[in-house]
Amino acid sequence: MKATAILILGILLSIDPNKVSKINSLKAEAKKAYLAGDFKTAIEKYRYLKDSLGVTEEELAMNLANSYFQKNDTANAFNTYQPLTASSNRKIKSWSNQQLGVMANRQGKFEEALNHFKEAIKAEPENEQAKFNYEMVKKKLDEQKKQQNKDQNKDNKDKKDDKNRDQKNNKDQQNKDQQNKDQKDNQDQKDQQKKEQEKKDQKDQQSKDQKDKEQKEKEKEQQQKEQEKKDQQNKDEKNKPDPSLSEKLKDMKISEQKAKMILEAMKNQEVQYLQQNRRKATKPKDKGKPDW
Numbered sequence: 001m002k003a004t005a006i007l008i009l010g011i012l013l014s015i016d017p018n019k020v021s022k023i024n025s026l027k028a029e030a031k032k033a034y035l036a037g038d039f040k041t042a043i044e045k046y047r048y049l050k051d052s053l054g055v056t057e058e059e060l061a062m063n064l065a066n067s068y069f070q071k072n073d074t075a076n077a078f079n080t081y082q083p084l085t086a087s088s089n090r091k092i093k094s095w096s097n098q099q100l101g102v103m104a105n106r107q108g109k110f111e112e113a114l115n116h117f118k119e120a121i122k123a124e125p126e127n128e129q130a131k132f133n134y135e136m137v138k139k140k141l142d143e144q145k146k147q148q149n150k151d152q153n154k155d156n157k158d159k160k161d162d163k164n165r166d167q168k169n170n171k172d173q174q175n176k177d178q179q180n181k182d183q184k185d186n187q188d189q190k191d192q193q194k195k196e197q198e199k200k201d202q203k204d205q206q207s208k209d210q211k212d213k214e215q216k217e218k219e220k221e222q223q224q225k226e227q228e229k230k231d232q233q234n235k236d237e238k239n240k241p242d243p244s245l246s247e248k249l250k251d252m253k254i255s256e257q258k259a260k261m262i263l264e265a266m267k268n269q270e271v272q273y274l275q276q277n278r279r280k281a282t283k284p285k286d287k288g289k290p291d292w
Contacts, residue, residue: 023049023055026048026049027049030042030046030049034063037070039067039070042063042064046063050064058084058089061083062096064080065080065081069081069103074103077099077103078100078103081100093119094119094120094124094130097117097123098117098127100116101130101133101137104116105133114138117131117133118134
């Protein structure tokens, strides 16, 4: 007990009364500026107290963080609120979490904001503002999730529609390609049939021409044979003895053979006679004699 009293006395003796007075004066000035809404002045004085004079009071830190918040200096506000969330003072812990939740909400970080508001309510269940913010952000988060699900469903539907459309387009294109192929195959088949028919017609024509040629040759040969036969008949008819002549030779009691011999002798005599006259005609005429 005596030792504790001596320790306290030592601490009191080590405190500079002037520094204490200066700290108290600056605290008053800072709080006055803070309550008046002069957050720039409040920040300057609270920072001097914290950084230069080493004042670590949580209430002072809270007012500094609130001043940063009011000046929209979110980076310094966050860095100042964050250590206060571990405070043993439930009001300070609740308020620092609430303010971090507000900043997260403004940045669209709804899950993070919801967690800070939840911690603020746990630290101080009487914090009505934290409860209101919690319900508001929860509702906003639920709506966001619903919208995301709706958008996801829409995206899925759009993807499904796109897939169905692509499948339909692909199927239509395949059908079109198949139709084009079938048309081409049909046309190729027709062209091939036409070529084969032309080739067959050409072959048939050649065969017909050959048959016509053979037929004409055959007819010509037949006509030639018939003509030869007719000529032979005429010759035979000509050489055939005259029936009336045979009767006369019979009456004269001369055979046909003998008649032929006589006729042949007469032809020879006629030839000799003609030859003799031809020789006489070739002798030179006597100019002193008349032509007769």
